Amino acid sequence: xxxxxxxxxxxxxxxxxxxxxxxxxxxxxxxxxxxxxxxxxxxxxxxxxxxxxxxxxxxxxxxxxxxxxxxxxxxxxxxxxxxxxxxxxxxxxxxxxxxxxxxxxxxxxxxxxxxxxxxxxxxxxxxxxxxxxxxxxxxxxxxxxxxxxxxxxxxxxxxxxxxxxxxxxxxxxxxxxxxxxxxxxx
Numbered sequence: 001x002x003x004x005x006x007x008x009x010x011x012x013x014x015x016x017x018x019x020x021x022x023x024x025x026x027x028x029x030x031x032x033x034x035x036x037x038x039x040x041x042x043x044x045x046x047x048x049x050x051x052x053x054x055x056x057x058x059x060x061x062x063x064x065x066x067x068x069x070x071x072x073x074x075x076x077x078x079x080x081x082x083x084x085x086x087x088x089x090x091x092x093x094x095x096x097x098x099x100x101x102x103x104x105x106x107x108x109x110x111x112x113x114x115x116x117x118x119x120x121x122x123x124x125x126x127x128x129x130x131x132x133x134x135x136x137x138x139x140x141x142x143x144x145x146x147x148x149x150x151x152x153x154x155x156x157x158x159x160x161x162x163x164x165x166x167x168x169x170x171x172x173x174x175x176x177x178x179x180x181x182x183x184x185x186x
Contacts, residue, residue, distance in 0.1 A: 001091060002114040005184055007031065007098040009177075010106050011121035012151030014132040016167040017100050020121060023174040024098065028181055032095035034086040037063070040078040043138050053083070070112075073104035076146055080105065096185065103157045110160070117184045119177065120161040124168035126151065 011017040025031055037053040039060050048054045055063070060079045064072060072081025082099055090097040099105075106118055123129040129151055133144045158164050163180050167173040 001088065004091065004096050004186065005115040005117050006087070006109070007096060007181060007184070008106050008109060008116055008118045009098065009100050009121060010103050010118070010154070010161065011100075011167070012123065012129060012154050013147045014129050014136065015121045015123050015151075016132070016170065016173070017121050019170060020165075020167065020174055020177055021098060021100055023170075024177055024181060027174070027178050028185075030094075030096050030185055031098045031181065032090040032093060034082055034090060034097045034099045036080055036086075036099070036101065037069075037072075037083055038078060038080045040080075055079075071101065071105045071108040073102055073108070075102055075104070076143075076150065103154045103160070107157075107160065117163075117180070118161040119163045119165060119180060120158040121173070122155060122158060122164055122166050123151075124166060128168075 009017055009021060021033060025033060035049065035053055037055050037060065039055055039057050042048065042054050046052065063069060063083065068083050069081040070084050070087055072079055080102065082101060082105065087097055109116055126148060130144065130148055133139065133147055139147065165173050165176050
């Protein structure tokens, strides 16, 4: 099933990963975004099946038991994962999957010995990350503090990735990502 590489983008929450993925998808039509599944609550402007597949904890755990996930992780009391059906959908469309997953999920994928290109997106500073999270206005100050603490831990693992891209200037970071991705397309 894994005849083409899967592109994995990881970043701390608020690192700009979704903005960069949106640019990548416009610039490189062979990339197809894999829609992750999650148990977290839907945010304003999110659409089920587009932003995420929103599942209950019970449904997510049922799918875990049925081996329906390529990878999954529990982050801040919620599950996030990539279902095998998403990868199959993308490969059947002759595309290259692009996944936005956390460092735990990326580590689990590396263990599977499948073709991957892993990229870690780093904010220019922790202060900037906090500013971005506050602008998003979707979490409380306690949740923002938890996300910043988690970001510090995630950034310590950036050496595990094939590439690291600093997202201080969105277009510059996007250009760097496009160069990396095209280097690995067949």
